Amino acid sequence: MDITQHLAFTLKALRQSRGWSLSKLAEETSVSKAMLGQIERNESSPTVATLWKIATGLNVPFSTFITPASGPQAAFDPQQQAMVVKPLFPWDDALRFDHFSITLAPGAFSESTPHETGVIEHVVVISGELELCVEGSWQTLLPDTGLRFAGDKPHAYRNSGAQTTHFHSLIHYPRQEDAK
Numbered sequence: 001m002d003i004t005q006h007l008a009f010t011l012k013a014l015r016q017s018r019g020w021s022l023s024k025l026a027e028e029t030s031v032s033k034a035m036l037g038q039i040e041r042n043e044s045s046p047t048v049a050t051l052w053k054i055a056t057g058l059n060v061p062f063s064t065f066i067t068p069a070s071g072p073q074a075a076f077d078p079q080q081q082a083m084v085v086k087p088l089f090p091w092d093d094a095l096r097f098d099h100f101s102i103t104l105a106p107g108a109f110s111e112s113t114p115h116e117t118g119v120i121e122h123v124v125v126i127s128g129e130l131e132l133c134v135e136g137s138w139q140t141l142l143p144d145t146g147l148r149f150a151g152d153k154p155h156a157y158r159n160s161g162a163q164t165t166h167f168h169s170l171i172h173y174p175r176q177e178d179a180k
Contacts, residue, residue: 007065008042014058029057048083053113061091061173063098082108088168098171104130104159111156118174121151128165131158
């Protein structure tokens with residue numbers, strides 16, 4: 001099963017396990033019913049930003065959609081291939097984190113939907129220069145520097161440089177009882 005088939009199957013299975021219609025899923029994720037239907041039918045590949053909205057609305061780790069049973073795969077922005085997200089470690093239910101290696105092409109911009117309440121994100125730049133916006137405040141991160149921030153707040157990533165930016169993102173999800 002390739003990554004798009006895995007994504008289609010996983011989305012439909014998660015929706016059906018909750019007893020949700022496509023309309024309910026659209027309401028919970030802020031993604032159109034038409035787009036969700038196309039993803040479920042494997043007729044469309046969502047952008048990374050759209051996939052984050054879906055994961056947040058379903059309250060599941062992002063890696064749920066990009067890590068088939070056959071092993072880690074990369075997710076990409078099919079419209080621009082501007083952002084590539086690759087899981088470094090599979091989702092660990094006991095530790096409750098996703099750990100990704102991410103590249104941003106020169107000129108790329110990605111706005112992230114706030115994650116569920118209590119999520120903490122740790123970003124460390126490996127190479128290039130990353131501009132990171134958290135709650136409207138932009139900061140520039142250079143190689144070997146990082147930032148820890150509340151992932152449940154609006155945030156965005158931008159590469160204004162001429163070379164690809166490579167960074168790691170560790171996203172820590174609280175236990176449901178801790179988030180309340």
